Amino acid sequence: MTPPVVQEETTGCGIAAVANILGKTYSEMKAIANGLGIYADDTALWSDTQYVRTLLNNAGVTTSDDEIPFTLWDSLPDTALLAIKHHQENGKNFWHWVVFKRIDGKAMVLDSAAYLDSNIRTDFFEMEPKWFIEVTSIL
Template identity: 55%
Template sequence: MNPVIQEEISGCGIAACAALTSITYVQAKEAANALGIYAEDTALWSDTEYVRKLLRALGITVAPTETPFDTWESLPDKALLAIKWRMEQGRLFWHWVVFVRDEREAVVLDSKKALKTNTRRDFGRIKPKWFIRLG
């Protein structure tokens, strides 16, 4: 699985869905727009239903609830993580990233364009608040 770079400032959820389904950002954005989901809508960073709806439409099984983050070791092999969690003007916001583990390693795929590398292994710097288990 490879990271997909978000092409819009609030496109991290769309990019995460693209990475999970091995499609381009443009393809994921087209699927999102067809469902009434737009990167310009800041609710994409503050409501889990948008990304759940897109993942289901792309064929990914999504857990019905969020699970509080405990340890990296306790994460499932595939999860959508909420990082950079914060409150702005009374509304919750976060940045979506993908956690994947295989027999060789565990990585976080981060869509942020400004990063030196979008495949992250610097787990000590990433502070997840919670995650969504993916099937």
């Protein structure tokens, strides 16, 4: 497994999460996103699911049509975009994007936050996912 992508902008978690799924660097994914009119400083990137879906679909990756409420870590698919740090500002929902991966039965979360000591997380009890988007096919 390649090292997780770390977001290079404070609000670039959606771009970094998609880069982690697609195996691209942050700068490669940012260039693709910008070409599609998606920018890290747009708060909709972490308050609307359509942007990450667009980036994944553009790469030929299929996702679940809806956000699926999180229940248990064991019930997650092998790859999923998770919404953690869910909160509201002025009645609008916001979250931090991370990627859940299960490789050879080992579960982990790729968290692009630059302040973390390790961007591969297994401290599941610390994260409180609200919901997830299943990634159903990766090229």
